[in-house]
Amino acid sequence: MDLLNCPNCGDIYVKHAIRDICDKCYREEEADYEKVYRFLRVRENRAATIERVAEVTGVKEELLYKWVRSGRLHTAQFPNLGYPCDKCGKIIRKGKLCEGCATGMIGELETFEMERNRQEALHKAVYLSRDKRK
Known part of the structure; x- marks a missing residue:
């Protein structure tokens, strides 16, 4: 209670x-x-x-x-x-959201995901180039 x-x-x-x-x-x-x-x-x-x-x-x-x-x-x-x-x-x-806000949030999430994937690819490339130097 x-x-x-x-x-x-x-x-x-x-x-x-x-x-x-x-x-x-x-x-x-x-x-x-x-x-x-x-x-x-x-x-x-x-x-x-x-x-x-x-x-x-x-x-x-x-x-x-x-x-x-x-x-x-x-x-x-x-x-x-x-x-x-x-x-x-x-x-x-x-x-909870109007169509415009929902569409905008989806776009923001897609942009965030693309940027995250780009950053991960960049980090992998840096580590691979370090491994090749050794």
Whole structure:
């Protein structure tokens, strides 16, 4: 049993396997979720953005991002919902990085690997030339 401070309110609580906040904050989050879900169930609100949902319901954007990221609010049902890319902040609907950042990181890794291979080849050449001199 782990005792932690709730990241929202600072109260001490017993950590649950599925909850990362205290019971009081959990109940508040559930009430906020019901507000958001009631708003989004209305057909004309299904295309609302995170900013619009936050404005109308009064629920913090960070909490909305949490629900989208965890799959609690499904982007298939609500196409304009998303959360920020971990690197650049662009709104995405899945994963941790937007396509641009993922592609950039792959390029950086490939460049790093090529440079590492070049360095290893250079070191081998130096050691081989030393061995030939002996």
